[in-house]
Amino acid sequence: MRVEFFKMFTTNALRTRLAWILALAVMPLSPANAQQTIDPRVAAAQQAQQSQQSQDGSSSGTATGSSSQGDDSSSADSTLIGPRTIADTSRQTLSSDQLRQTDSGLLTKPPAEPGEFEKYIERILGRKLPRFGADLLVPSNRDFALPATSTVPGSYVVRPGDTIVVSLSGSVDGSVRRTVDTNGKIYLEGIGAVRVAGVRHDDLRDVLARAIGTQYRGFTVSVSVASLRGIRVYVTGFANNPGAFTVSSLSTMANAVLQAGGPSSGGSFRSVKLYRSGRQVGDFDLYELLRGGNRVNDLVLENEDVLFIPPAGKQVAIIGSVQQEAIYEALPGESVEQMLAAAGGTNTLGDASRVVLYRIDGSVDPGPRELSRAEAAATTVSTGDIIQALSTGSLIQPLDKQSVLVRVEGEVGKPGIYYVPPNSTLDQIIARAGGLTSGAFVYGTRLTRQSVKQQQQVSYREAIQQLELSLSAAPLTSDTTLSLADRQAQIAGARAVLEQLKKAEPDGRIVMPIGIADAVLPGPVRMENNDELYIPARPTTVGVFGAVYRPASFLISNSRDYRIKDYVDLAGGTIRAADKGDIFVVRANGEVLSRKRGAMNAPANPGDVVFVPVRTQGSTFWSKFKDVVQTLFQLSLSAATVISVTK
Template identity: 55%
Template structure:
């Protein structure tokens, strides 16, 4: 009873003195509450983090922290710091500095444990990513495409740093454990700081306070736990806490891992960190199941596709000391090719269907055929069967190991004219030139009517009609012709055909010819369609059905004839209203062929795009408005180089399109 009265009196006395000067209040509040009720010789002296009143922490590195750290450096957190504030911590085997300039150090991440139980850092060897498995090789042989296993890009050697960053934040739910180092700083009536490591019993020891159990305490509750313990002896102080050093834990990655073994990681690491540090699953390991065993019992089964495809780590558990991770064998694998967002080899789980596989592939692209898919399924070890499946029924077809699913593109399918909406561009000598959107099966006559009809100056015979389908066909044919010319050029020295001159000159000619052939490959045909028109035609073929992206250019009537090439005076000549002349007459008006001209290969390009050669009576044909006469240069050899040089001169002088070159050749 007497002791209770004394303690109550002491408490009231302490409260009265809190209104006095700051120095007196600090002195009184620094005295333990029980000081007036016990022997004065038993009164704790100084701060629990500075028991000798020196203003410095004298704890050693072994149990309480570093020595010689002044109280002025303890500015990590004051009373304004909330209990769940995140604090930086160093992990991943590197060092950084906190706000006090103190190094925060962690055991290395992903370091293999040697036979002596210590980290074998010097001899650490990390395997390359898993080599392609048998199914990947088989898919390449069957489809001709090199498909990767989905998820393998995450495991490349250049991206092997899967450790928690060197400066990380401790989550409020983090549970303290043996080996963690807690930093405590006191200000106010008692000052000082100390770093205390949680011992094997899960406790830390503070002078004048005693042992404090911190095992299993959440980080958000750490400040309150320490404040309660210190508050039994002191008043008028502020406490700030942080986790200065995290413990290391040892885990085992087993099963079908690319680099199985024991790993020392930090206590903030998760299942995914450890698996990826071990190189991920091997060619025979599963991405869909990673099992976590703790104390002999399975506590988690994580699907790596949840992270890879959905970005979901909510079920990724934190690891504890002596956890065992087991990667089971790979499940059923299905290859997905064609118009999907990511072609790859995907692993399926039990019960998943073809629709689930397409979802793993990111779904079909915008140009994919929405009605069907092609399924290649193993009938036996020697054959591959295929069948077409309605896309709407894909969720009813279970996926089987070895399946190859192909989505066909729809955007590249050429539809019939009966289903083609068309945009037709018409310009030149019409009353209302422009772009016209017309329904399928629209004839040319209707488009001309929409354009207001032809003007009186229209040259119907010289109409240029450009069509995309014709351009594609011309491009293919032209490239084939260029390849044949290249083969002929390469075979000329083998067949003994003379290229003229010595070997050095011959090599120069071949090099020049190859350079020109390369330039020809870069030419693009214009897709001109030569219409079957007569020079006196007054209308276009109205029954011709237009196609999408058709372009029609109706030029004005011209009354000139051009003569170019190996003549003395290349020029354009005006047609008068007199007696019509022949082609050879205009060649003579141009001065006639020069000495090096090839008179036997003179040809005429008509206004409608057709070509008339001398062998077909071109020299004696009457000229038409818009005709262009070409007189080539005669070569000294009948080799392939001579043909190439002829075409080169034509292109250089007159800028003919690739389609015209193909027609000439």
Template identity: 35%
Template sequence: MTSPLRSAFAFTARRWTGLLSMLLLAAVLQEPALAQAIPGISNDQLPTSGGPVRLSQPLSQKKNGEKDRSGKDGSRSDRRDADQDWVKPVYKPSEFELFVRQLAGITKVQGERLDDEGRDALRRFGADLVTGRNFDTEAATEGASLVPDDYLLGPGDEVMINLWGSVEANLRLEIDRSGRIAIPRVGMVSLTGVRYADLRQVISQRVAAQFRNFDLSVALGQVRAVRIYVTGFVQKPGALSVSGLSTVLHALMAAGGPTGVGSYRSIQLRRGGQLVSNFDLYDLLLRGDRSGDRVLRNDDVVHVAAVGAQIGVIGSVNKPAVFELKGNETIADALAMAGGLSAVANRNTAVVHRLDERVGQALRDVDLKKDLSQPIGNGDVLRVASVADMARPALRQSKRVRVEGEVQRPGDYLLPAGSSLRDALNAAGGLTLEAFLYGAEFTRETVRVSQIENYDRALRDLEAELTRASVTQKEKVVAPSDSTVARGTEQSRLLDRLRSVQPTGRVVLQFGPADAQLPELSIEDGDRLYVPAKPSAVNVYGSVFNSGSYLFTAGRSLEQYLGMAGGATRSADKGSVFVVRANGSVVSNLARAGWNFGGGRVEALQALPGDTIFVPEDMFRVGDRQDLKDWSQILYQFGLGALALKNLK
């Protein structure tokens, strides 16, 4: 090639080389990342005045849209799938809850599930939260607004960094096992143990060592999982893997919530063998205070203690439920936990059902204006009536009945209007194996008041007749004999003893010894039913030689038991013998004979367990006839019963 031609070619090559260098440099100014592919150009040689430096996401880190470490995408569709597979838990009420429901008149709750079925069922306060789907059992795995300031970063957490200004980047970097992240062109940054509140400052200091005039924001992306343990009275105790943002409440939900005997008010967080906090769920439910709901760390233990003292609040309150106590609560506290009185509540009085070891269940009236500071204790049930119920006619109001003796749950009961004696017995759980139903004593206050009035009138009439008889007798004789004076003295003493005995208001129940059911008798407010144990004796009192109780033997007659007592004395009025049966009914010779004296005698009857045979004294006979107001008739006509006969023998 000639010299001019060679020179022209060399000139052309130099021009193209220069042009390519200028184009490459211009490209580098627009995309600094290309400098890494240009030999001989270092980071310090990159221009900073021509535009911002752009940092790219490292290929080893997860990018937006890629699957996370578990193989699931970041859209949380996996959690939605889990929601679709979720089965509503069956709620299992405790024994005390069943007792409170019975008092509230809730005998059966369909389904006992928490969402659609059994929505209005009376349960423990807070049960809908801890065993329902109203609370997400998994803490959010992404979102800075949900991360507490004291959250400590660790391996597995994903940090999102957004840079702008002289350097631009949108990075998602996972903290590796050594506790560090690698920021392109900045280097390794150690983050293990760094508080979330300090994260921005730590990263800003490292980036500032390489760049100037920038700003940044940081957040957490996917949060690492931690392994914790849930123990105590929970549905599913054991080890759990939960989000690093999970709290005590999340762990409780993930374990299925407390059991029927697990506490809602003593949920302990233990860390390294030390008690960190004792979370009271009522702080959240009643006051919206979640300060005790601490974020969990690896190897934490959440322990649910046994349930504490419990009470029930039913009736006209805004939230009838079973509540757990922490100690020293009052009636005012109980009403506050139940949301206060409803709009139709009776604001003057309420009733406390109290379990008593001696009498079983007792009822205590509460003045809501004076007694709010009174303590309320374990097993108490506070019932608030409604004004509408109080305004109802007496026939439609609830009835208070006491059931005692050989029943499963003796005590006081409030029963709906129209209830019968059988309903009262069923409310007390039915009979025990030792019960003697034929001997049941049913007393009624209205009957007692009526009996007292009539009894006093009968005694006054008897006293007047005895006085007239005594005057008549004195008119017939000039000087009364000693026996006549003694008889008058004895009559006066007997009248005094009769006045000391008061009617009980017993209503004789008309049913036989072999009957297994009480008669269908409607109850009234204040009624009392007492079921004794089966007696093993027959009692013989009155004018006999050896009064007392004799072992019952089936098949024996009343006359045989009179014989065991030595028979009637000479002063006995044999024609007025009567027997008081265990059910309160009375059979007498006078009644069987009628006014024509043609019936069979009482002594021939077959004896029954609990019979009381009484032989009266022949002291009130006037002339040749028996006084129609014989005192023995007074005894059984007014239901004074066997005890009165024993005292008057």
């Protein structure tokens, strides 16, 4: 009985529970301890791990005493110690607003706050410039404490704590699952202890086959590594979450650093030092991985390794026409040219012949310095430098130097895209396109230009901002004769219309001085690159839409001269809800003619579109605003027309 009790007492699960009971019994109830809580997910993970280890120990009941002792030691070393778990709260206490709980059950600090140099650059540029590599330092990337699910490589060396599955067929059938003890051995029934620690994964099958072959013949053996024992490493120095971490035995230096949240705002990306048994065995530059994809110096970790992140070196900001604008860290002796290479070099539009250097260390006169690329290669960077790559391709060249590409379509002899020399005019383009056909409606010619479109976009955005400001002030200036519900309804309607206006885009159309009877286009108009010219066929209808009894397009009568009001009458006249004072006409050449300018008595031209708006209550700004936008979307007019109508 005493022997059985002693065996039970020495099992891993019971010893662990007794350790917890003793620790809780002697723990003083101080205010700090009273506030500590055990994350239920971390506790559950620990209990599940202990239970699994207990089962592994019981399944190896025929092992030797040294094997059982090895399992105990392995279990103690593999206790889950994640960043800021209950296992390491004695080392450092953080306030609750500094801790963030991730889905893995680990408590970590948020990503590092911007450093002083980052804030300085933000003040200068008026925008944030991130530190290179900072996009990797997010909580979702810290999943290295989870069990490895990738294939174990053939070069992997088996270590104590790894679980191996041995399957036999032939003269011997069966499968066993064994954990390598601290002596580096596994125990096989009828075979004895077999040393496997230090054996490469590719050679593990041959080692076990030779051991089993001493007792059996005519069998086939297959071996697999079921699970890898986690190892404990320490990330120290200027890490965002320094501490002890349990990682996969396949983890490398980069894995552990990223699990620790990466370097803090004052930590280095260019040097991560690895210490093993008190001796430095590695120094990894994270830029080699992030920028070059090189992992030659990214060493595989071993149990109790220590990684140290030293303070950051010289930091420089690289802006302008480079592949990736960011704040970069320079190694001692690196030049301006090498830092440009770290930023990916100049982009497609960048000036490859020169850069501009802004230096703040006081060693040279303040202000920018222009460096040739040869000078940049010979200039060593200094702390706080700002390097700007200039742009050439985005510069607007004089029109006299711009070759012109024009798209011509519609009623011309040879529609197409024409490449012409600088300063080419409209009549020259028409001549290249074979001239106008007999069915060309010159009055309706549509000329759109990219430079005009860009100007219209700026003006249109400014107009939208002014409308938003007026809408924000509406509750202070609303008509006091309206009820609160009516005012709120008007404002809500105006906001809905404003959202539609934001989706509209100016089309860059130029309204040319063309008369209805003109047969030729104005020749002296100088063409610009990417101009588009469309000459339509002569239309045969006049459209009447809006608040009339029968909206429709009516054929133009050749027997008499109709005016706009005649076509409104053909549509049945205006309904009672029509706003007769705001009737307007959009001409085929893009002009807008309002009633105040004599639209109703004006002769009707081919392609005219007449719109009769709906009368709203009162004559408030919001009512007119809504009518104008409804016109825009019903007639599919350009945004430039809206600006013309609201003037």
